Amino acid sequence: MHITTGVKFGVTSHVVRKERAQSAAQWVFRAMALAMIVPLFAIITYLVYRASPSLSWEFLVEVPRRGMRDGGIWPAFIGTLNLVVLSLAISAPIGIMAAIYLNEYARDNWFNRLINLAVINLAGVPSIVHALFGLGAFVYAAQLGYSLIAASLTLAIMTLPVIIASTREALASVPMAFREACWNTGATRWQTIRAVVLPNSISGILTGVILQVSRAAGETAPIMFTGAVFYKAVKQGDFFPYGLTDQVMALSMHLYTVATQVPNVKESIPYATAVVLMGSVLLVNASAITLRVYLRNKKKW
Amino acid sequence: MNIPDSTHPACQRRHQRSPFAIGGEKALEWLIRLSGISAILFVLAIFFFIFREALPVLFSERFSLSQFLFSAEWYPTSSVNVRYGTLALTLGTCAVTALAMVIAVPFGLGGAIYISEFSSPRAREALKITIELLAAIPSVVWGFIGLTMMSKLIVTYTGAPVGVNLLNGGIILALMSVPIIVSIGEDALKAVPDSFREAGIAMGATKWQLVYRVLLPAAKNGLLAAVLLGVGRAVGETMAVLMATGHAVQIPHGILDSVRTLTANVAAELGEAPVGSDHYRVLFLTGVLLFAITFTVNITADFVIRGFKKK
Numbered sequence: 200m201h202i203t204t205g206v207k208f209g210v211t212s213h214v215v216r217k218e219r220a221q222s223a224a225q226w227v228f229r230a231m232a233l234a235m236i237v238p239l240f241a242i243i244t245y246l247v248y249r250a251s252p253s254l255s256w257e258f259l260v261e262v263p264r265r266g267m268r269d270g271g272i273w274p275a276f277i278g279t280l281n282l283v284v285l286s287l288a289i290s291a292p293i294g295i296m297a298a299i300y301l302n303e304y305a306r307d308n309w310f311n312r313l314i315n316l317a318v319i320n321l322a323g324v325p326s327i328v329h330a331l332f333g334l335g336a337f338v339y340a341a342q343l344g345y346s347l348i349a350a351s352l353t354l355a356i357m358t359l360p361v362i363i364a365s366t367r368e369a370l371a372s373v374p375m376a377f378r379e380a381c382w383n384t385g386a387t388r389w390q391t392i393r394a395v396v397l398p399n400s401i402s403g404i405l406t407g408v409i410l411q412v413s414r415a416a417g418e419t420a421p422i423m424f425t426g427a428v429f430y431k432a433v434k435q436g437d438f439f440p441y442g443l444t445d446q447v448m449a450l451s452m453h454l455y456t457v458a459t460q461v462p463n464v465k466e467s468i469p470y471a472t473a474v475v476l477m478g479s480v481l482l483v484n485a486s487a488i489t490l491r492v493y494l495r496n497k498k499k500w
Numbered sequence: 501m502n503i504p505d506s507t508h509p510a511c512q513r514r515h516q517r518s519p520f521a522i523g524g525e526k527a528l529e530w531l532i533r534l535s536g537i538s539a540i541l542f543v544l545a546i547f548f549f550i551f552r553e554a555l556p557v558l559f560s561e562r563f564s565l566s567q568f569l570f571s572a573e574w575y576p577t578s579s580v581n582v583r584y585g586t587l588a589l590t591l592g593t594c595a596v597t598a599l600a601m602v603i604a605v606p607f608g609l610g611g612a613i614y615i616s617e618f619s620s621p622r623a624r625e626a627l628k629i630t631i632e633l634l635a636a637i638p639s640v641v642w643g644f645i646g647l648t649m650m651s652k653l654i655v656t657y658t659g660a661p662v663g664v665n666l667l668n669g670g671i672i673l674a675l676m677s678v679p680i681i682v683s684i685g686e687d688a689l690k691a692v693p694d695s696f697r698e699a700g701i702a703m704g705a706t707k708w709q710l711v712y713r714v715l716l717p718a719a720k721n722g723l724l725a726a727v728l729l730g731v732g733r734a735v736g737e738t739m740a741v742l743m744a745t746g747h748a749v750q751i752p753h754g755i756l757d758s759v760r761t762l763t764a765n766v767a768a769e770l771g772e773a774p775v776g777s778d779h780y781r782v783l784f785l786t787g788v789l790l791f792a793i794t795f796t797v798n799i800t801a802d803f804v805i806r807g808f809k810k811k
Contacts, residue, residue, distance in 0.1 A: 231610030300536030325736025417638025
C-alpha cells in the first residue's frame with residue numbers, strides 16, 4: 200500500500216490489516232452462528248423424511264398394535280397431555296405466587312437471598328435427580344405408588360423454578376411508577392398487585408408458563424420411575440383413560456421404548472413418534488414466542 | 501365546586517372494607533409468603549429424600565466410600581463379589597462433558613458475539629428464536645437423533661465399529677448446551693455499557709478490535725458463568741447420553757470408545773435394582789453425588805454472575 204505524503208489520514212497498511220481482520224472475524228462469527236441453525240433444520244428434515252411413511256392422522260388417534268410394533272400413539276399422546284396439564288396446574292399457582300413474593304414483598308435480606316439461591320439451584324438439579332426424588336418422596340414416602348399424580352408432582356417441582364424466574368421477569372418489567380400511583384390512591388399492596396401489576400404482566404407470565412408446557416411434555420427421566428409405563432391398554436378415542444393413581448403412557452417414554460427396548464418395530468414408527476413429540480413441543484414454543492413478540496410490540500411503555 | 505360531604509354514606513362505605521376482604525387478603529399474603537419459602541423447602545426435601553434412601557448403604561459392610569469414589573469396578577449384580585466403584589462413570593461424565601464443551605464453547609460464545617455485536621436487528625431476532633427452538637427439543641429426541649442419524653454419520657465418516665460412543669454423546673450434548681451458552685453469553689455482552697463501545701469506536705477501533713480488546717475483557721465473568729451453566733446442563737443431562745453414548749462401563753481411552761455416565765447409569769439400572777437393596781441405595785448415592793456436583797457448579801456460576809453485576 201503506498202502512502203501519499205500530502206494526505207495525512209490516508210489508508211495505511213495498519214488500517215488495511217485491521218479492516219481485513221475485522222471482515223475475517225465477522226465471517227467466522229457468522230459461520231458459527233449459522234452452524235447452530237443448520238443442525239436444527241437438518242434434524243427436522245431428516246426426522247420428517249424418515250417418519251413420512253407413518254405420519255398420518257390415524258397414527259395420532261389409533262392405539263398401538265402388535266406389542267407397539269404397529270398402530271398409533273393415542274394413549275401416549277393423551278398421557279402426555281394429562282401429565283402436562285396436571286403438573287402445570289400444580290406448579291403454575293405456586294410458582295406465580297412465589298414470584299409475586301420475591302418481586303413484590305421480599306426485602307433484600309439474607310433470607311430472601313437464600314430463596315433466590317434455592318431457586319437457582321432447583322433449576323440446575325439434573326432431571327434424573329428429580330426422578331430419584333420423586334421415587335423416594337412421592338412413590339414411596341407419600342405412598343402414591345407409580346401413578347399419574349406422582350409423576351405430575353415430580354414434573355411440577357421440576358418446572359417450578361423456571362416458572363418463578365420467568366414470572367419474576369414479567370413482574371419486574373412493570374414500571375415502579377405504576378405501583379406508586381396505585382399506592383398513592385390508598386390501595387394496599389395486594390390490591391395494587393391485583394389491579395395494576397398482574398394485568399400489566401399477565402402476558403409475560405403466560406408466555407413463561409406456556410414455555411414450560413413444552414419442557415414438561417419432553418422430559419423422560421423424571422417420569423420414567425414415578426409413573427410412566429411402557430404399555431397400557433387404552434380404548435381408541437378415549438379422552439380420559441387414566442385415573443390419578445393409574446400408571447400412564449407418555450410420548451417421550453414411548454419414544455424411548457420403541458427406539459431402544461422393543462425389537463422389530465416398524466421402521467418409521469420411532470421416527471414418527473419423535474416427529475409428533477418434537478412437533479408438538481416446537482408448536483407450543485413457537486406460539487409462545489409469537490405471543491411474546493406480538494405483546495412486546497403492543498406494549499406502550 | 502361542590503365539595504363532597506364526608507358524612508355522605510357513599511364516602512363512608514369507601515373507607516371501610518369488609519372484614520372478609522381484609523381477612524382474605526391477609527390469608528392470601530400468607531399463602532404468597534409460603535410459596536416464596538417453598539423453593540427452599542423443595543431443595544431441602546430433594547436432598548433429604550434422596551439421602552434418606554441412600555443412607556443405609558453407607559453402613560453396609562459390602563460397601564466402602566473410597567471404593568465408591570475411586571474404584572472403576574462397577575459390578576452391582578455380581579453374586580460372588582459385589583463392587584460399587586463409580587470412577588469409570590465419573591470419568592465418563594467428565595469425558596463427555598469436556599468433549600461437549602470443546603465443541604460448544606467456541607460456537608456458543610462466537611454465536612453470542614455475532615448476535616450481540618455483528619448482526620442486524622432483524623437477523624438477531626431470527627437467530628434468537630431459532631436458538632430458543634433448538635433449546636426446546638426434548639432430550640429424548642436428541643438421544644434418538646444420536647442413536648439414529650448421528651451414529652450413522654459417525655460410522656460412515658470415522659469407520660468406528662459402533663456409532664454410539666463418546667464422540668456421539670459429545671456432539672449431541674454440545675448441541676444441547678449451545679443455546680444456554682449463547683443466551684447467557686449474549687446477556688453478559690449486552691450488560692457491557694454502551695459507553696465502552698462508543699469510546700472504542702471513537703478511537704477508530706473496528707468491531708473485531710472492540711470485541712477482542714474491550715468487550716471480552718469487560719464481559720469475561722458473565723461469559724464464564726455462561727460456560728459454567730453449559731457444563732451444569734451437560735453433567736445433568738440423562739436421556740440423551742443414555743441413548744447416544746453406548747452402554748460400556750469403562751474408562752474411555754479414545755473418543756470412539758463407548759462410555760456410560762453417572763446419570764445414564766442411574767436411568768439404566770434404577771428400574772432393575774430391587775427396592776431397598778444395596779444396589780438401589782448406591783444408585784441414590786450417585787444421585788447425591790450428582791446433586792452435589794451440579795449444586796457446586798450452579799452456585800459458582802451465580803457468584804460469578806453476581807460479582808459481574810455488582811461492578
